């Protein structure tokens with residue numbers, strides 16, 4: 001074996017062992033530092049992943065991330081490696097509009113698809129067996145696309161599943177069709193609608209003699225929790241869905 005190939009193989013084996021161990025003890029930040037290649041570390045998102053999806057990481061999930069990384073380059077970013085080892089019993093699927101060469105073992109799949117196309121995403125859901133447990137939207141960060149993906153993928157989430165929206169500041173950024181104040185077409189606007197949907201289950205409202213139950217405002221949504229942080233939001237589907 002050439003020295004370079006030997007070094008790469010040794011690094012890969014070391015990263016794999018360390019990443020798996022760190023994932024198993026719910027340390028995604030340190031696992032990602034070990035691989036590099038994802039900005040989830042610098043954005044401060046990983047302790048929040050540990051808080052919300054950490055409790056289900058050892059289950060057999062179907063985890064989908066929109067946005068594999070590195071834009072037109074076929075080389076994936078670092079997050080699929082992280083998810084492979086953070087969810088060691090799960091199928092992990094990366095979705096990107098650009099072709100990527102993903103060779104991260106049998107549990108990691110790649111789909112070339114446009115997140116703004118409901119048809120493309122329906123094909124991804126079908127290929128994954130129809131049920132998702134965790135969806136991470138780290139794709140185009142354009143509000144209309146984030147809405148379209150949410151409407152295509154949230155209905156396919158299993159009861160109690162998590163939907164994650166990253167890089168919310170793009171709702172205010174003209175390069176991503178954002179504006180100040182962020183309007184209803186943005187991810188921040190989507191979160192406003194989800195907060196409203198969450199109130200459908202408020203027992204004070206539901207049990208009130210004059211008000212009673214009212215319908216959800218978004219098709220197919222059954223939102224139990226909306227956790228909003230600087231840059232990122234975690235939305236949990238109701239367990240009864």
Ligand SMILES: C[S@@+](CC[C@H](N)C(=O)[O-])C[C@H]1O[C@@H](n2cnc3c(N)ncnc32)[C@H](O)[C@@H]1O
Nearest residue numbers: 038067069071077078079096097114115139140
């Ligand atoms: C911020 S990068 C993802 C980084 C990666 N998740 C990581 O942490 O390593 C965004 C990716 O979204 C992809 N993307 C842009 N528009 C898209 C669309 N409409 N549908 C799917 N993917 C898209 C880009 O090709 C790019 O690879």
